[in-house]
Amino acid sequence: MAVDLIQIKGLKTYFFQGKGLLSKWFGKGLKIVHAVDGVSLTIRKGRTFGLVGESGCGKSTLGQTIFRLVEPVEGEVFFNGRDVVKMNQAELRKFRQKAQLIFQDQFGCLNPRMSVGQIIAEPIVMRRGQRKSQQEIAQDVAALLRAVNLDPDAAVKFPNEFSGGQARRIGVARAIALNPEFIMADEPTSGLDISTAATILNLMQELQEKMDITYLWVSHNLNQVRYMSDDMAVMYLGKVVEMGPTSEVFDQMAHPYTKALISAVPQVFLGKKKQAIFLKGEIPSPINPPSGCRFRTRCPHALRKCEEEEPALIDLGGGHLCACHLQSH
Amino acid sequence: MSEPLLEVSNLTLDYNLGTRKMRALDKVSFSLDKGEVLGVAGESGCGKSTLGLAIIRLLPRVAEISRGEVIFEGTDLLKLSEEQMDRKIRGQKITMIFQNPQNALNPVFKIETQMVDILRVQNKYKNPGTQKRRRDFRQEAIERLKITGIADAEARISNYPFEFSGGMKQRVMIGMALSSGTSLLLADEATTALDVTIEAQINRLITDLASQYGTSILYISHNLGVLSDVADYIMIMYAGRVFEMGRTDDVFGNPRHPYSAALLESLPGHQAKGNRLLSIPGFVPPLDRLPAGCSFHPRCRFAEEMCRQQAPPLIEVSKGHWSACLLDQKRGRQKWQWI
Numbered sequence: 001m002a003v004d005l006i007q008i009k010g011l012k013t014y015f016f017q018g019k020g021l022l023s024k025w026f027g028k029g030l031k032i033v034h035a036v037d038g039v040s041l042t043i044r045k046g047r048t049f050g051l052v053g054e055s056g057c058g059k060s061t062l063g064q065t066i067f068r069l070v071e072p073v074e075g076e077v078f079f080n081g082r083d084v085v086k087m088n089q090a091e092l093r094k095f096r097q098k099a100q101l102i103f104q105d106q107f108g109c110l111n112p113r114m115s116v117g118q119i120i121a122e123p124i125v126m127r128r129g130q131r132k133s134q135q136e137i138a139q140d141v142a143a144l145l146r147a148v149n150l151d152p153d154a155a156v157k158f159p160n161e162f163s164g165g166q167a168r169r170i171g172v173a174r175a176i177a178l179n180p181e182f183i184m185a186d187e188p189t190s191g192l193d194i195s196t197a198a199t200i201l202n203l204m205q206e207l208q209e210k211m212d213i214t215y216l217w218v219s220h221n222l223n224q225v226r227y228m229s230d231d232m233a234v235m236y237l238g239k240v241v242e243m244g245p246t247s248e249v250f251d252q253m254a255h256p257y258t259k260a261l262i263s264a265v266p267q268v269f270l271g272k273k274k275q276a277i278f279l280k281g282e283i284p285s286p287i288n289p290p291s292g293c294r295f296r297t298r299c300p301h302a303l304r305k306c307e308e309e310e311p312a313l314i315d316l317g318g319g320h321l322c323a324c325h326l327q328s329h
Numbered sequence: 330m331s332e333p334l335l336e337v338s339n340l341t342l343d344y345n346l347g348t349r350k351m352r353a354l355d356k357v358s359f360s361l362d363k364g365e366v367l368g369v370a371g372e373s374g375c376g377k378s379t380l381g382l383a384i385i386r387l388l389p390r391v392a393e394i395s396r397g398e399v400i401f402e403g404t405d406l407l408k409l410s411e412e413q414m415d416r417k418i419r420g421q422k423i424t425m426i427f428q429n430p431q432n433a434l435n436p437v438f439k440i441e442t443q444m445v446d447i448l449r450v451q452n453k454y455k456n457p458g459t460q461k462r463r464r465d466f467r468q469e470a471i472e473r474l475k476i477t478g479i480a481d482a483e484a485r486i487s488n489y490p491f492e493f494s495g496g497m498k499q500r501v502m503i504g505m506a507l508s509s510g511t512s513l514l515l516a517d518e519a520t521t522a523l524d525v526t527i528e529a530q531i532n533r534l535i536t537d538l539a540s541q542y543g544t545s546i547l548y549i550s551h552n553l554g555v556l557s558d559v560a561d562y563i564m565i566m567y568a569g570r571v572f573e574m575g576r577t578d579d580v581f582g583n584p585r586h587p588y589s590a591a592l593l594e595s596l597p598g599h600q601a602k603g604n605r606l607l608s609i610p611g612f613v614p615p616l617d618r619l620p621a622g623c624s625f626h627p628r629c630r631f632a633e634e635m636c637r638q639q640a641p642p643l644i645e646v647s648k649g650h651w652s653a654c655l656l657d658q659k660r661g662r663q664k665w666q667w668i
Contacts, residue, residue: 054524163612193372193551198595198606205605220525223554227597227606264529266554268581268593276558278533279526281480282494 005182005214006043006066011036011075013058013065017287034286035061036072037238043231045181048208048215050229050246052222052261054283058238059218063184066216067099068092079182097127100175104187106167110159116170117141117155123177144173148203165196169203176207184216189224201228222265226250234258237286237294240313244320254322257295293325301326332403333360334545335384335513340397342383342569344616351616353379353392355569358643361562363512366536366546368560368577370553370592374613376569377549381515384547385423386414402512416454420447424506426535428518430498434490440501441486444470447505455510473504477534496527500534507538514539517549532559553592557581565589568613568624571643575650585652587631590665607667623655630667631656 013036036058043049051059064070066077068084077084084095103109110119120141124132132140142152148169159167168188175183188204189197201224207213219225225232226246233243234257242255253259260277279298284290290297296306305325313321314328342354353376361367369377382388384399386406399406406418427433435443445466452461467486474482477500490498499519506514516535520528536559539546550556556563556577563580565573565588573586584590594607611628614620623641626632635655643653646662657663 054526194553194592195372195595195607195609198597199608201597202605202608222525223597260526264525266525266528266552266558268553268557268596276529276533278530282496282527283524 003045004042005045005080006216007076007078008042008062008066009040009076009078011039011062011065011077012073013061013070014073031287034238034289036065037289038075039235039238039240041233041240041243043182043214043216045214046208046212047230048217048228050217050219050225050232051235052220052225052232053235054220054261056237056283056286057235058286059235060186062235063101063186063216063218066184067096067101097123097178098180099182099184100178100180102168102171102175102183102185102188104190106164106171106191107159109171110167112159114158115155116145116157116159116162119159119170120144120155120174120177123174127178140177144177147176147207148173149199163196164192165199168192168200172200172203172207176211176213179211180213182214182216184218186218187220188217189219189221197224204228222262223267234261237283237289239294239323240321241295241324242320242322243313244316245318248318248320252316252320254316254320254327255295255324256299256301256326260300293323334363334402335547336360336398336400337384338398338400340380340383340394340399342379342388342392342394342397344389344391345393346391349617352619353569353616354383356397357566357569357571359564359571359574361513361545361547363545364540364543365562366539366548366560367562367564368556369547369549369564369566370551370556371566372551372613374568374616375566377551377566378517379569380566381425381517381547381549384513385419385425385515386411387419387425421451421454421510423513423515424511425515425517426499426502426506426519428521430495430502430522431490433502434498436490439487439489440474440493441467441470444473444486444501444505451508451510470504473508474501476507476538477501477504478530479504496523496531499523499531503531503535503538507535507542507544511542511544514544514546515549516546518551519548520555521550521552528555535559553581553596565592568619569616570624570653571651572625572654573650573652574643575652579647579650583650584665585646585650585657585662586654587629587656587665587667588625591667594667605668609667623653631663631665635659 015033015035017031017033039062053059061070065072072085079095087095121137124137124140141155145152145154150166150169189200217225217229229246232246232249233240236257242249242258253262260279263277281298284297292308293306293311296302303325311323311325313323315321338358340354340357344351344353357380371377394407448466448469471482471486474486479485479497479500520531523531532555548559560577563577564571567588573580573589580589591607591609597606609628620627622637622639626636639655641653641655643651644658646652646657
């Protein structure tokens with residue numbers, strides 16, 4: 001049985017948009033963006049947790065809240081049993097050594113004026129308590145570059161000299177520099193060619209096996225999440241609508257949104273064309289989410305009850321949870 | 330057999346960058362019938378976008394077409410003057426949808442202004458001499474928005490582009506592009522920037538409208554899944570050349586070129602977790618330094634001596650299925666198993 005590394009309980013992250021001081025003091029004209037609205041989930045150690053949903057569903061915000069790059073309004077995030085939300089600066093610094101990020105924009109996250117060696121060495125240099133000589137650091141950097149299948153000579157080059165796939169691997173090398181336990185990968189292959197994306201997926205699987213890293217895999221590419229993850233959650237407008245072991249969710253998808261999402265994924269299918277479910281309209285604004293079930297405005301099966309009452313996550317067996325009134329009928 | 334709508338033969342194009350000469354298209358030939366959808370696939374830098382731009386002649390000045398023909402409805406587009414292109418072809422008979430609808434719409438003008446402009450120009454060339462009032466154009470623009478499924482089109486037409494979501498902006502572009510007069514639509518990664526559910530909606534919209542008007546589509550995408558959904562025929566390109574071409578089911582179900590087989594094997598979705606995905610070793614070569622022989626040979630697992638020396642021609646290997654692989658041509662059909 002795998003141990004739980006991260007436990008999120010009732011996490012809420014809101015953004016406040018106001019017009020000025022008046023709204024700040026009196027709450028007048030204040031708009032609240034319900035980016036993450038009561039999410040609870042558990043990430044098992046050494047496994048990959050896939051988080052999927054359309055843009056604006058709050059998946060990236062959820063990830064950022066785990067790292068406290070964004071402060072939550074409410075809720076708890078336990079990392080190895082300690083609540084990240086309550087950590088002070090010193091504790092946070094320690095936590096962030098063990099938890100790392102891989103960003104979506106592979107060039108945007110690399111400083112163009114720093115050499116690749118400096119970029120990868122930065123977390124090592126920044127770590128307190130351990131002084132390392134220049135030579136030791138250079139050795140570490142070379143080892144990291146080799147671990148991500150780049151030539152150690154790359155250390156003296158600058159980010160603009162690399163292709164998209166290589167830049168992404170530099171990001172991976174920096175993320176694993178401090179032997180992290182947990183890595184959040186936010187759309188780690190977006191913008192890459194098919195074959196290059198496959199290289200990154202292979203590399204990250206290899207690292208997981210070698211270093212026992214836990215991944216939070218944020219993506220809207222369902223094929224990839226199916227291939228990479230052990231457990232997954234589907235988010236819609238700040239809420240988890242379905243969650244469970246990946247194979248369960250794909251084989252026995254229960255929520256109408258999951259069904260539509262999965263049917264919409266373009267697949268290389270031969271012979272018969274599959275029947276895609278087309279959703280009406282687009283994702284509503286998270287400022288004024290629909291009452292009751294948030295998906296009801298686009299749901300092909302919406303009932304009256306869906307408007308009045310918010311569905312809770314119900315266990316369908318084997319840890320497969322779904323929040324839909326149709327399931328309880 | 331009807332006459333093909335578009336027939337491209339031996340299209341060869343170079344980008345002249347000072348001392349370097351990059352061959353972006355090398356003897357590309359294909360034909361497209363009325364109402365058909367041809368999907369063009371390949372890694373970045375393989376020339377698929379250049380192909381679209383070459384057909385509608387929107388290439389940068391450094392591009393030079395050294396040979397070939399683009400016969401569209403009986404006329405060679407390459408021989409037309411710029412003015413003739415504007416008057417008869419661009420935005421009239423052939424229209425294009427780009428990847429990023431954000432950049433294709435002017436942020437400081439209302440949707441209405443931009444659509445009416447287009448309609449006015451189209452009308453000027455289509456029915457010269459007729460006078461139409463702005464109100465009529467506005468009505469037509471609203472009709473087009475309705476066709477593309479924008480709710481409350483009468484009100485939304487006075488919005489600015491930033492008030493539209495990505496999917497809606499792409500709908501506006503489709504509304505501008507597809508009209509009864511359009512016979513060829515070039516869609517260059519038209520849904521890449523959109524979410525999957527919206528992507529499915531937009532692709533359905535494009536194909537539905539196209540079949541309604543009998544429009545042919547050249548659908549450029551690197552997403553093989555999308556192409557398998559929308560396209561009747563597939564063309565796989567690599568480093569400016571056509572490697573394989575045929576009916577979608579033939580190319581994806583029975584690839585006759587190792588490169589096509591490799592692309593299919595690098596997609597997650599067919600393997601169980603734990604099995605590694607295929608990643609083709611090496612990179613797409615720079616276009617001014619293509620290897621001799623088959624340009625794919627340094628990356629091809631199956632390459633032999635002859636692949637290094639002889640450039641493979643594109644040959645019809647079975648009915649309606651073309652492939653440019655020497656091994657396949659000399660030894661007969663093979664199963665290209667990369668892993």
